[in-house]
Amino acid sequence: MNEGTRDEIRSIxxxxxxxxxxxxREVEREFLDRGAPIVAELLDIAADEGALPHIFKDWFKEVGGAADEFLRIRRDGPGxxxxxxxxxxxxxxxxxxxxxxxRAAVERLVRLRLSDAGDGGSRRPRYWPGFWVTVRGDDLKAITAELGLHHLTRATVPMGVHAAVMEEHFITMTGPAGKPQYAERIFISPPVQGWRILFLGHESLGHLVDWADRLSGVCGxxxxxxxxxxDSDDGFWYVGRDGRRHRGPFSFEDEEDEKADPDTAAAYLSVTPDALMLADDLSDGRLATTHPEVTPWHFRGALPI
Incomplete structure (x- = not known):
């Protein structure tokens, strides 16, 4: 690209x-219609600024051939x-x-972070989600089999929580006969105080109690x-044992003696997400998906490692 074109792109x-x-909007549309040739210059601006601006990520979605150009840059540079x-x-x-x-380079970086996590070192996610499922024990195989999860991938706690809750974590696809199919990312935490914690997206809120029952059937x-x-006055907690309801669901409005907010109940009955920050070993978390043809890498969004 000649200097005049580069200066023009930067001016636009x-x-x-x-x-x-x-x-x-018309200027933006005409600019993005230039296609792949503008991609490298946008990345060059990002390199000058030390970060990839969010508006560039939005633009890339509208630039034809952008992914191919990114793959070329990954392969051929510039570094x-x-x-x-x-x-x-x-x-x-x-x-x-x-x-x-x-892919091997990314996996090596994850392994390095996990080696630190094996000594209890982990960064806290940006925030903890307000809903989760806890499962007694350490039977990863039973959890994934019962929920029909696929493509288990080792992940740090920040990586897993962001993937399951904060970045894109739900994809709608067209299946056979035009019927919609869905894929979701789930994060299964490392064991902590005798429990694993499952983090899932808002789309699965309606499955929380069902998952607790099903998982209690295979994990106790x-x-x-x-x-x-x-709404700080709204929420619930629920306990499943041996595949059926044991206690709950209790909400703030219930007149039960054991009424408590979910965080207090979790701290008393199992674990809260904050317990992960105190664990000695955080190297055994897994990202997974709910669809056999969709891997954790099909979802949009860069993940912290």
């Missing part, structure tokens, strides 16, 4: 990132753009297209907890 980008002006190309691929949900060498005991982020 500066204008589009600035204040609104008449015809801005200073490779990390931003990887993040951009993840933002498009195209990380599953990485070549084996790149499982609980469901829910805190409403928008």
């Amino acid at each position: 980008v500066e204008a589009l990132r600035g204040e609104r002006f008449d015809g801005k 200073r753009l490779r990390r931003y190309a990887l993040e951009a691929l993840a933002s498009l949900g195209a990380a599953h297209r990485l070549d084996p060498r790149d 005991e499982a609980h469901a907890y829910y805190n409403d982020a928008y």
